[in-house]
Amino acid sequence: MPSTQQADNSIHEDQLLNFLVNTIDEEVDLDFAPNAEATSEDIYEVLVGACADGTSVSTLCEKSEDSLHQNTVLYHLRKKFDLESVEQAGNNCFRRTFSTFCLSRWRS
Numbered sequence: 001m002p003s004t005q006q007a008d009n010s011i012h013e014d015q016l017l018n019f020l021v022n023t024i025d026e027e028v029d030l031d032f033a034p035n036a037e038a039t040s041e042d043i044y045e046v047l048v049g050a051c052a053d054g055t056s057v058s059t060l061c062e063k064s065e066d067s068l069h070q071n072t073v074l075y076h077l078r079k080k081f082d083l084e085s086v087e088q089a090g091n092n093c094f095r096r097t098f099s100t101f102c103l104s105r106w107r108s
Contacts, residue, residue: 020048027089030080038068038076046073 021044030040046067050060057077061070 017045017048017052021045023093024048024089027093028081028085030076038072042068043073043076047077 021041024044024047025040028040028044030043032039046057046060046064049064049067050057053060057073058070061067061073067073
């Protein structure tokens with residue numbers, strides 16, 4: 001049974017994925033109908049996973065058993081994302097996270 005505490009002070013892959021998905025979800029508004037097949041978290045998870053693997057959304061969706069279909073993800077990325085606002089949100093998120101990280105390292 002895995003423990004939620006980390007004695008080694010390392011960040012595990014699933015924790016980083018959750019952090020990134022939650023952060024993007026807070027910064028970028030992606031609306032879905034209440035009965036939609038996908039959620040914003042599903043889309044962000046595929047996007048973050050593809051970035052982390054250094055691959056495309058299509059490749060990740062093809063290889064992953066529990067991912068949405070690639071056409072579903074790509075449709076939402078193309079039709080519902082305003083790339084300028086996503087870039088701005090990403091930059092803001094990076095600055096805020098990096099600043100917090102640097103301050104915590106500097107204080108310790």
